[in-house]
Structures are given as structure tokens and as C-alpha cells.
Amino acid sequence: MVLSTSGVSYDTVVFDSDGVLVEPPTRETQLGATRAAFREMGVEDVDHEHLMDIVNGVTSDRLSALCAGYDLEPAEFWAVRERHDERSQFEAFRAGDRTCYDDIDVVLELSQRCGVVSNNHHSTIEFVLSFFGLQSAFDTYYGRPKTIESLALKKPNPHYLERALAELEAENDSALYVGDRETDIVAAERAGIDSAFVRRSHCRGVELAAAPTHEIADLSEIEPLISG
Incomplete structure (x- = not known):
């Protein structure tokens, strides 16, 4: 075609x-990395829709609003989330899952x-x-x-x-x-x-x-x- x-x-x-x-990375991998970031920041109970917002192309304004709801500093949370997201991708490639x-x-x-x-x-x-x-x-x-x-x-x-x-x-x-x-x-x-x-x-x-x-x-x- x-x-x-x-x-x-x-x-x-x-x-x-x-x-x-x-x-492409699986949705489960992306969600897992985001949950891990929240856990590292001391947040265990995260609304699934908020996880989806972050995975589905979050904007800086939306990220700030989400972090405010969990009493997190946006730049600090995002640095942790990106580190977990990067790690999860490297692991998937090394394991042959991607x-x-x-x-x-x-x-x-x-x-x-x-x-x-x-x-x-x-x-x-x-x-x-x-x-x-x-x-x-x-x-x-x-x-x-x-x-x-x-x-x-x-x-x-x-x-x-x-x-x-x-x-x-x-x-x-x-x-x-x-x-x-x-x-x-x-x-x-x-x-x-x-x-x-x-x-x-x-x-x-x-x-x-x-x-x-x-x-x-x-x-x-x-x-x-x-x-x-």
C-alpha cells in the first residue's frame, strides 16, 4: 500500500x-513507571485517571494541577517519573520484551x-x-x-x-x-x-x-x- x-x-x-x-512501549509499562514514581514520592493511592493523564501526553499545566492534588512539587515529581520511565524502557529492551x-x-x-x-x-x-x-x-x-x-x-x-x-x-x-x-x-x-x-x-x-x-x-x- x-x-x-x-x-x-x-x-x-x-x-x-x-x-x-x-x-512502542506498552501502556502497562508506562503506567507501572508512573506508579513507581508516585510511590517513591510517598504516594501509594493514585487515581487511575490521573495516571492515564500523565501517560497520555500530559501538559505542564495539567501536570502542575495533578501534583498540587497530591501535594507534590512538579519538577521534583517529573524528574522521578522520567527516571522510572527511562529505566522501564531500558529494561524492556534488554529483556527482549521490546x-x-x-x-x-x-x-x-x-x-x-x-x-x-x-x-x-x-x-x-x-x-x-x-x-x-x-x-x-x-x-x-x-x-x-x-x-x-x-x-x-x-x-x-x-x-x-x-x-x-x-x-x-x-x-x-x-x-x-x-x-x-x-x-x-x-x-x-x-x-x-x-x-x-x-x-x-x-x-x-x-x-x-x-x-x-x-x-x-x-x-x-x-x-x-x-x-x-
Whole structure:
């Protein structure tokens, strides 16, 4: 399945990480890391909806309101939560509970300039590239720092995508961002570049309000797509 504009070719390709290069973290893992953070801060009884709020893309304002309800200092709690979240991801990769997708070899063979831009921690992207031996495939990578301030810079904000494109010296009309969420499509649109939506099993039935430039079933369709 490829929906594309004929004749288009790209010399720069930027990939999301979770859900595109590697399997996304499970909801149970994310919730467990958040519960562990509350426990470390001395809070044992946490409303499930509050846990879900934090896992489902919490904003700095919402985080402040949640912390106020548990008499926690937001920056201190967030530092603990991010540490537990990072640890839980490293453990999942090391245990083999999460891995890279089988079609990752396609990316390793691309001749285009490539990068990674993710809403995950920068340190986690660094770990992923090292753990799976992918460093040579990418000329740059960006995740976010483990700070409250970084929440406002997550996609669909194109901040880190634009930084990667600048570092790759990409021209907007020949750059492509590959993602698995609507926020990826919107970020690419705001950055002024084309997008490819990968319909992995976890997002196969997702209906999109924003239209990607291309839709692909997996990364095996990347090479003919970007070659025009």
C-alpha cells in the first residue's frame, strides 16, 4: 500500500522511533513507571485517571494541577517519573520484551541522509541506536530532555524536527518525515515537509484528520517511495 505523488524523490528522510523503528512501549509499562514514581514520592493511592493523564501526553499545566492534588512539587515529581520511565524502557529492551521491527534493515541500506526525531527522551533514543547497532544509519537524532519544559516542544510542535532538518541541511521539497501518529503528520506539515504514515498493526485502523503525503504498510515500501 503506497499512496504517493509520482515523480517525488527525497534526499533526506527523518524517522520517528517508537512505532516506526522499534516497538512502542506498552501502556502497562508506562503506567507501572508512573506508579513507581508516585510511590517513591510517598504516594501509594493514585487515581487511575490521573495516571492515564500523565501517560497520555500530559501538559505542564495539567501536570502542575495533578501534583498540587497530591501535594507534590512538579519538577521534583517529573524528574522521578522520567527516571522510572527511562529505566522501564531500558529494561524492556534488554529483556527482549521490546525490539526493533524486522524491516529495519531497509533503513540501514538507504543512501539518503537520515535522522531520528522522537517525543521520547533523547537518552532513550541514544540507547536504542546503540543497543540495536543503528548509529551508522543516522546522521543525527533528537529526543527531548527529561524536563517539564520539553513537554511543550513535543510533536506536533515541529521544534526538534526543524532542528534535525537544519543539521541535515535538508531542503523542504526533498525531505520526508516517517511516523505512525497524527502528531507526526502535523509536525511535518508545520515544518513544511512531506510525511509518510506507517500503518503498523497498532495504528492500522486509525482514522486521520490530517492527511499524510504518503501511506505505507511498513518500511519495505520506503526505498521505492523515496526514489520517486
